[in-house]
Amino acid sequence: MVLWHLVRKSVFGGIRTGFVPGFCYSGQTWRCCHEGAVLLEDIRKEMAGYTGGQVDLTKDESTGVATITLNNPDRRNALSGHMMVQLADAVSNLEEWKSGKGVLLCANGSFFCSGGDLNTIRKINNPEGGLRMSIFVHDTLSRLQNLPMISVAVVQGKALGGGAELTLSCDFRLMTSEAKLQFVQAKMGVTPGWRGGTRLVHLVGPAKALQLLVSCEKLSAHDCLQAGLASAILDTGHDPQRQALNWLLKNTAGSTEVIRATKMVVANAQSLPLEESLKRERLIFSTVWGGPANIAALQENIKHR
Numbered sequence: 001m002v003l004w005h006l007v008r009k010s011v012f013g014g015i016r017t018g019f020v021p022g023f024c025y026s027g028q029t030w031r032c033c034h035e036g037a038v039l040l041e042d043i044r045k046e047m048a049g050y051t052g053g054q055v056d057l058t059k060d061e062s063t064g065v066a067t068i069t070l071n072n073p074d075r076r077n078a079l080s081g082h083m084m085v086q087l088a089d090a091v092s093n094l095e096e097w098k099s100g101k102g103v104l105l106c107a108n109g110s111f112f113c114s115g116g117d118l119n120t121i122r123k124i125n126n127p128e129g130g131l132r133m134s135i136f137v138h139d140t141l142s143r144l145q146n147l148p149m150i151s152v153a154v155v156q157g158k159a160l161g162g163g164a165e166l167t168l169s170c171d172f173r174l175m176t177s178e179a180k181l182q183f184v185q186a187k188m189g190v191t192p193g194w195r196g197g198t199r200l201v202h203l204v205g206p207a208k209a210l211q212l213l214v215s216c217e218k219l220s221a222h223d224c225l226q227a228g229l230a231s232a233i234l235d236t237g238h239d240p241q242r243q244a245l246n247w248l249l250k251n252t253a254g255s256t257e258v259i260r261a262t263k264m265v266v267a268n269a270q271s272l273p274l275e276e277s278l279k280r281e282r283l284i285f286s287t288v289w290g291g292p293a294n295i296a297a298l299q300e301n302i303k304h305r
């Protein structure tokens, strides 16, 4: 295991760099207080000390579907520092899972996630602590969003603050009829810390995103469906996770290679400049063109009636 690796992106503009400036708040202005390599491993060690709850990962080889479960029901599945580290490890594990097609992000019990664990938050409640946590969780959630697998947040109950941001790192959100999303960050005196601000703009556009973030409006599953934040509302009275799994299996019925390649085309289009994304789209295409799924389809002489 590599002992440490450099932060992948600068906080400014997503430029790839090994260096992230540190900041401190002084009066009315932010100023650089030190420069140097911020080691994710350093942040990880610090976060691991803020205990509470756990994040579980299971992988089903027969379906190619993994399940990540937030498990801190006593605190409404709030994410402690320790859980942030376990979530990072779960994503690293899935990055190595070459036969994976899909991943469900679930929570234990009837509350999806109440955001950052306030016990953790209180211990790092200063600008540099916030920046360090944010760098760590951004890295994890960017990697989650960029997995070559279809990701689905199964939202049962409420997803508040950072909990709402977590759901946005998935490709799809399937919600139970009583589920709610609420970006309560502004009420807590903060802005999105887990990359949900930028992601929300990409999903619903700048005006709607701004309105949701400043109003802290509670969105029902139906509101989410209308706003394009949810893809479906799950049937009441049936196990939400089972329904989400069936939905995912229906959408990942094709060849593993093609599903993974297709996901990367879409992920690249969201995170890369146009020319780079198009270049990669051509390269990805060349990996499946003439490949086993393509040859089998041609031999079957399929009619798409």
Ligand SMILES: CCCC(=O)SCCNC(=O)CCNC(=O)[C@H](O)C(C)(C)COP(=O)(O)OP(=O)(O)OC[C@H]1O[C@@H](n2cnc3c(N)ncnc32)[C@H](O)[C@@H]1OP(=O)(O)O
Residues within 6 Å of the ligand: 074, 075, 076, 078, 114, 115, 116, 117, 118, 119, 160, 161, 162, 163, 184, 185, 188, 190, 192, 193, 194
């Ligand atoms: C970068 C991240 C930024 C953010 O995530 S900002 C958002 C931070 N989250 C919050 O402010 C949530 C505050 N909590 C609440 O609003 C309510 O507790 C909540 C979640 C609506 C649940 O309400 P109820 O169902 O009535 O339950 P309750 O209030 O009695 O809570 C049950 C136990 O859970 C605890 N809890 C809930 N959310 C937590 C959190 N985020 N961190 C740490 N502990 C949390 C709560 O303190 C209570 O514990 P206890 O039973 O009193 O020991």
